[in-house]
Amino acid sequence: MASIRIISTSIVCTASDKQSNFRIELTPWDLRLLLEEYSQKGLLFHKPKSEKQYENTHIQHLKSSLSRTLDLFAPLAGRLATIKHDDNTTSFFIDCNNEGAQFVHAAADGVFVADIIQLIYVPKIVYSFFPLNGVENYEGTYKPLLAVQITELVDGIFIGISINHTVVDATSFWHFVNSWSEISRGCECLSKPAPILERWFLRDKDCPIHLPVLSSEKLNNKRVPPPLEQRVFHFSKENITKLKAKANAEIGTNKISSFQALLSHFCGSLVRNKCIDDPNQEMKFRVIMGVRPRMNPPLPQHNFGNAFQGGTVTMKARELLEQRLGYVALEINKIIAMNTDVDLKRFLGVLDTKP
Template structure:
């Protein structure tokens, strides 16, 4: 097959895959109520997803995959609908795919509306697409499309119009100076991760508990400490520094939600510590604080959060993100390198421009089983300082 035939095959297989995932080919719809509230729902009207075929023959796979720093302008151009907001899903596609021909390969970039799916559901869709592309007639793990709602919840949920006005206005972003940001990928091998995990757990040596600091918690705190060291005095050591994680809810429910539950089933959790303490108290102490925060996110806490949110919805905007916060998205548990569209496994993964600001940390599994790639979006000077931080880089494979 020619490359053009392969790309046409991708388009056809995408269309067939969407038959199993109807929300992704729909649009958001609204209901305006007499009490100045609005409700949103997904109208599965088969309006379609966007498919773009682009060419960038001057770019090679190694230009992207073998560069420590991400060529942001190039990589971000491989994703469609840059700058689109979630609420624009009433008129814009909820899923957009761009297949870009490179000099020696292809890049498949996806943009998806986060009101429709979380990371688990996105990779479920992407894994299923690769199956259909390989010739499957059906997806091996059909999505569960039935909605889960709290008992007694008024459906659809009503959001005060004033909150929606805040979301769509530009008052949060009108006068913000955009700093010089760069993105860099740090690779942690399976062996280095095991060393960090062992070090963190050895430092706390807790008795009467079976809980242990996880590999990911150890790696993220190792990163956090280096970011603070690399702030070059811009961060007051007595100010609080926060790390925000997205915590999966499917397995925390009783009975558990299916891993194939299609939608959003996550809750944000934050651990906050003074910057000075993050450095002074060491890897184990900070990682254990993160571990305790995650452990507190029980089914009871999740239900209480949802009850409160329904009563007083809070919409996330750029303006209400803490200045000294790191935010991690994605997960090394997502099956990235198992995706085979019929011509072999992928050789790399990068994320697009969506939700990128100082402190955005994206975590992926790496090519080697058990290893992790961390894509860090930070101030240029912070990333440079981290590259010169011997304590941090000792755990990084260059």
Template sequence: MTNTRFISTTSIQPATADKELPQRIELTPWDLALLLADPIQKGLLFHKPTSQLPTNTLIHHLKSTFSATLDIFYPLAGRLALVQNDDVDCTSSFFLHCNGEGAQFLHASANDITVADILQPLNIPDDIVDSFFPMNEVSNYEGTSKPLLAVQVTELVDGIFIGCTINHTVLDGTSFWHFFNTWSRISRSCGGGDDGDGDRVSEFPPVFDRRQYLHGIVELPLRIPFPRYNEIPKKPTPPPLKQRMFHFSRERIAQLKAKANAEMETDKISSLQTLMAHLWISITRVRNLEKDESVTYGITMGMRGRTKPELPQHYLGNSIKLEIVKTTAGELLENGLGWAAWEMNKVIASQTSEEVRKFIEDWGKNPVVVNPGQVIQSKCTMLITGSSPRFNVYGNDFGWGKPIAVRSGPGNKLNGKLTVFPGAEQGSIDFEACLSPEILQALVEDAEFMELRY
């Protein structure tokens, strides 16, 4: 474990308070379904600024611009609020209380860690990277008393890591990177250390209202059978897991995509569908499953363009749905890349606005808050992909250059979790694979998989 030394912890409020802004924001089925899950944790690695900017000035600058960003994303400085309903079913209701109580800003130092210590090991050094994220082992429902947003800025020997943890009940990956992009834009416009206001106006202001988009589908606030806090079962301890980044170049992706489309005599299979199918086949092969064993691939899909009326791209909240592609190990390996990618394509295409509306209506009638620990298996045959290669990760220049790598924190890590990011080079894609040590090693030793990366 790295010796991360915490220098300061500060509660940061929005720079200005507008009492006319809504103080209560209702939560949707997409939001509430994640109450027992972990927050979103993503962080960026930077080279240390080449200027002679004093550390205290840089940290002051990041705090100041963080506060300015909270002016725009003011609900993130609030807390979740819980109401115990007086009804026969003993239900509860949650809402987002925009009370300005504050987000958390941590300044830390890891003076024995270099950028190379993070990038050069073949497997991601979790003992190092995990320590760069705040609020580990916190569940979303604890947002009633804990900050919804926490940032940790960790100084390395020759770099800086900015780790961000945001309550997943409040927003999804699209909104997460909207916040990060806005903060970096404000920081950059302020000059990397000046005290000036800079450009405090987001290029695309977030949209907070949920009611207008769910009107006539479900009635808010929703009443859910949420257990008392002392009755929530503890998360089971997951088996040992290892993580590794797999990089796919633009050229390799194009080759695989062309192969998949040619096999199915279509042009509708996307690059991401092709890569997910390639990983599904490769990992299933090295898992050495019986032919008749069931295998599943969970795809976390964004729903913003699949609702009527359409949710704005900069809607602040969750708009995601998990869809499952299911087959057997034998059928998957025998039919190959094109077939697997086409099965994914069909499931994704089936998510029409009617299907989305039906999901929201059905969840409102029968709320299900899933405990992620329930999917932990002794013999894992599943994979699940989260995040998106469309997120603006490498455009986050805070004023001293673009990031050189992205990493995720320990939250929501499962055996078979594949987190997708855009690659640093245009058109490339990276997958952060979280697998059991023996399966990850078998994948690395699988020549058929490894030769199709770069």
């Protein structure tokens, strides 16, 4: 398949003339991600029928609307910064200095939308549709916290977005993307409130958080993922509704969510297709959950930053093969339910109680 061609690279700053010079301290939820890579999501569209006019205006329109969106999401136009302390520790914060987000315009000559969506596995060229590949979050001290790449296909457009994961989780990521979409469409009133930019701490003494200085060994010890193929699955709303109803009916409850039912179905399918030799082999599944509504009082959904926790579901292969959908979904439900307000605050290091 063809390679991409970079047409231009530029920096997009906030539209407002006001200089941003405030700082945002980082929480334990943020700081645990320093050695992880940027979060990446892509959007694929067919080109509109009025193609000629579209090609002449859409890049500048996307730049302009992104700039206006950054007025609301000023941290994404900033950089990470550090302060070294006398006790040989370091603190990280977001410096909202408006150094700008990266904006790349590229073209994938000879590549059609069908070449992306009709293959069983994600084609390798798709990875080149994203900027800042392989960049780790701590590198946000000198690299943009947000980078967007607009890649022209023959009959479509791919918008690849890379955001520093210490700055946002999935909830804040999509808050930004949806706001940009609405601003781009000229919406007078956004469907979601403006983000709350200040990080949430229970006590003033909890910030800034002091971290041991990151050693060169840790910084250079990048995790190399195995050379696995990736595949995207699509589940219709109707099928997910059926899975949820089936899982709840099997265990006589109504507390199994759509996500839990779908994950249960996926885990069972995965084990069946792996052809596990030992039925007693332990299988571990990592479950990530947003915790804003789990705090007491709840954090607003538009609270900008990271607020998620992970849990591990451990089951034997035979349980996943022999038990019904509802049984597995209930085990997932139990792991998620374990993340109470007290447990979350204990993780944040602001409670003195022991487990």
